[in-house]
Amino acid sequence: MVEVLPTQQGLSLPALIWDLRADLRRRFRSADPTLRSKWMAWLVTSGTKEYRALLDAGFMIHWLSRQAVDYPGLSPLQQLIWHARPDVQMVHALPQDTAEYLGWFFCHGVGEHALWPWLTASERRQACMTKGPWQAALLQQASDAMLLDAESPAESYPLGVNLVGYVHGQLGIGEDVRMAARALDAAGVPMALINFKPGHDVAQNDMTWRHRVVELGPYGTNVFCLTAMEHGRFVAERGFGQTRGRINIGYWPWELGNWPATWRQLVHLVDEVWVSTRHTLEAVSPACAALTPPVPVRLMPMAVTVDEVPRYKSAKALEAARRATRLRWHLPVGACLFCFSFDLNSSIHRKNPVAVLKAFQRAFSPDLNVAEQVGLVIKVHPPARPHPTWTLLKAWAKQDPRLHLIEETLPRTDLLQLYQACDAFVSLHRAEGFGRGIAEALQLGLRVVTTGYSGNVDFCQRPEFADRTHMVKYRLIKVRRGQYPYAQGQEWANADVKHAAQCLREVAAQVKARGGRLLPVPVGGWPVFSAAEVGQRYRDRLREIWRHSSVAPGGQAASGNARLQSGIVPHS
Numbered sequence: 001m002v003e004v005l006p007t008q009q010g011l012s013l014p015a016l017i018w019d020l021r022a023d024l025r026r027r028f029r030s031a032d033p034t035l036r037s038k039w040m041a042w043l044v045t046s047g048t049k050e051y052r053a054l055l056d057a058g059f060m061i062h063w064l065s066r067q068a069v070d071y072p073g074l075s076p077l078q079q080l081i082w083h084a085r086p087d088v089q090m091v092h093a094l095p096q097d098t099a100e101y102l103g104w105f106f107c108h109g110v111g112e113h114a115l116w117p118w119l120t121a122s123e124r125r126q127a128c129m130t131k132g133p134w135q136a137a138l139l140q141q142a143s144d145a146m147l148l149d150a151e152s153p154a155e156s157y158p159l160g161v162n163l164v165g166y167v168h169g170q171l172g173i174g175e176d177v178r179m180a181a182r183a184l185d186a187a188g189v190p191m192a193l194i195n196f197k198p199g200h201d202v203a204q205n206d207m208t209w210r211h212r213v214v215e216l217g218p219y220g221t222n223v224f225c226l227t228a229m230e231h232g233r234f235v236a237e238r239g240f241g242q243t244r245g246r247i248n249i250g251y252w253p254w255e256l257g258n259w260p261a262t263w264r265q266l267v268h269l270v271d272e273v274w275v276s277t278r279h280t281l282e283a284v285s286p287a288c289a290a291l292t293p294p295v296p297v298r299l300m301p302m303a304v305t306v307d308e309v310p311r312y313k314s315a316k317a318l319e320a321a322r323r324a325t326r327l328r329w330h331l332p333v334g335a336c337l338f339c340f341s342f343d344l345n346s347s348i349h350r351k352n353p354v355a356v357l358k359a360f361q362r363a364f365s366p367d368l369n370v371a372e373q374v375g376l377v378i379k380v381h382p383p384a385r386p387h388p389t390w391t392l393l394k395a396w397a398k399q400d401p402r403l404h405l406i407e408e409t410l411p412r413t414d415l416l417q418l419y420q421a422c423d424a425f426v427s428l429h430r431a432e433g434f435g436r437g438i439a440e441a442l443q444l445g446l447r448v449v450t451t452g453y454s455g456n457v458d459f460c461q462r463p464e465f466a467d468r469t470h471m472v473k474y475r476l477i478k479v480r481r482g483q484y485p486y487a488q489g490q491e492w493a494n495a496d497v498k499h500a501a502q503c504l505r506e507v508a509a510q511v512k513a514r515g516g517r518l519l520p521v522p523v524g525g526w527p528v529f530s531a532a533e534v535g536q537r538y539r540d541r542l543r544e545i546w547r548h549s550s551v552a553p554g555g556q557a558a559s560g561n562a563r564l565q566s567g568i569v570p571h572s
Contacts, residue, residue, distance in 0.1 A: 045084045162221065170381070251300070254280050304443055309413065337377055363501035447511070
């Protein structure tokens, strides 16, 4: 139905909106040319009310100029409005009533559908000369446009960063933007946050950074801690006011090995891409290298801190706190506890909890291990709607007293304390963009059993974690239809359950040998995850960008495209 039409910025807004809206694809997907006309008419009439970016005259004028005209004497815009108005069609049939229809268009249509930005100069003159209910408003728009053109002030912005993301969202990518904020703050980089609301299924109760949230970011650099598609949704819904004339960096996560084909045009939104792992770097780099000049891609591992958990002065105090947390959740005090946490509103197939349960039950026979000796804790965000796999897992847990399921959205402090009350973290995921839960567990002194594939490999294979990580063998399998979005033709890992069970038994033996004590963690945590260290990397790269971009006297950033001006090449 929708074709990817080039625009002055290399991005097709109609194609982006088409990708964002499954309801529109169902409504307009047909070979019927009438439906195609109705889709385009929807963009002009209804789409502009939902997607502010469509009000950008440059984008829409370019797009409209590419549309075919079936009725002589009409412009593409005039034709689309006719297709959008069945009531008008009944009164003014085309082509015989072309003159009468044009009279209605200039007298009523321009005003009713707010078409002023997309009119040609001659159309604007005619609209202003046509007496009707909208004439006064159109004359005012003409006057405002003349004043704006006369002033044409060049925008300039102070050096600093506007972080865009799910600032209040209680999900992994929400934690990404909050950690980026912590890192920038630690490095002394001027910063503001822009909250972009996720779907209705996501809790938005994390108010850690509410005091730094603004509606419009004041600085000359935007860093989008969103998926590439959500970055596109931000621009489509809010327009170009936050992005035009600024340096735009996409700090994009992605879990699979290849960048989705439908996301390739989204690279036009940014001057540079940051990725947190080599796994994502390898996925996105081909799409960025395909542009002329190429979009730089930088490996920028994220910060991971667990400062919300109290620092205990002694091992005895720590053990007392762990015991109290276990009692709170009705967990066996003396058992070796494995834990896993994921969001049911994400992909249960990617997180693969079924493999965790299978590995646990294979490792520890119920006949040999009573509930007081070993246990598995699985904590999930409650699903927005019933999920068959989760229903199966709950039925499974009822038959095994060693399985403890917690179905609740927890404040971050409570979640981290739950991790800390356990002995090991298990993740038999099929793919991870980064693996924040794994990194948090290492920061808390837990052992980790995890699939040896994708983003988490970057830090799990570091020498300092050799005594606390068990990398599970895997084989690559095809992603099945419906298991993950944008995954057609892609592969991911399937953890070896037998090897995972062996790793769980080894961990249980290690925990028993240490008397259930957590492994030591350096004071201040591991440097690789430090907010100060990560913030320094951010600051160094931002200074390099600012140094090579157009910077006005007094530290005012005037450029919105550092890539084009600096000739920076991709770098890992």
